[in-house]
Amino acid sequence: MSVSSMNQGFLIVFGDSYSSVGNRENVPSFYADWFTRYSNGPVWDEYVAFNDDYTLINFATGGALTNNSYIGSQTGVYLPYNDLVDQVAIYEDAFSGKYLQSSLQNDVVVIQIGSNDIFSGYEKILDGSINQEIYFNNTISTINSQLESLMEFGYKNFVLFDVSYFPILPALTFYDQDIIDALDNYTKSLNDKLEVARASLEAQYSNKINYIRSVSLYDIFKTLNTVDLKQLLNITAVYNPKLPILTNVTYVTQNDSDDYLFSGIFNPTTRVHALIASIFSETIKTGSVSINKDVLEKLVCDYDLIQINSYNNPLYTSNSSKTGIINVKEYTVESTLQNVGRLAAIKNSQVYKCRNTTNSRSS
16 A cells, blocks of 8 residues: 555545455455455455545455444354454544644544445345344444544545345356345335435434445446446446356456456455445535436546546556555555654644644735
């Protein structure tokens, strides 16, 4: 990850593999990855940081749940990765008392999580051993509590992702249709709860924050499932038919990986990440974006997304293909913790610089 001087705003991301740039060691070899990303190139938050001049602080971890303790107690699935609660706690503990409150005004905090909660619990929900309502309510309450904690920390701008559209996933290729339908229904139920919670929190804290906006991965991928991918994104198929589905074998990224919507069994290719990034950028500029075919076509054109691929990429430096270091100011959990003092000092110095500029103008 590149470590360099930074702009005024931080993009602080908590979540799972859709957003992670490298916060998990020993990633299983059957995942397609590009230098610790779960894709064949840069991921959405890196495109946003590049396009909109943010410094990316990325705490997202592949495989992350919202709350390891609760999910484990209900499902018996105990994952050794930092969950959402851990990610936020590590960040807040590191920077507690370090920032001037006014230095946070232009930062955007993102939470993108929830799919692993569904995958971990769906079998027990299906057989009735887990109460779906209680289980999903815990996911929502965990996300709410972390949002509230970050509000108390001083952040004012938030974007919340919903859970993606599962029926399009290569990982579900050999699932029975009734299971796919059940997973889709669970996702819609969780997303409905998430939207109600988002709107409620935004109203409740309207005097304290600027906004909590939403990006719908569900609507993005459901729409992509209905359009002509070749015409829209110059993509020939949803996934490579040679892709080993749920098979623990080494997956080697193919030379034609840009021809597909997904690079692995769960995660999209870098051009699709660039599309998600364009939706995110428009969400920051104009408010939450309603997804449909016409909107996607316009964004593909406006952001020239057809030209983006894993070989020639506007984020690449001359040696990105060999190192994975790109033209983005970005920090993982590890590099953030190594640079806490420096990050805080530079960020706070921008406030003083702004004050001095204002004072000189007034005098």
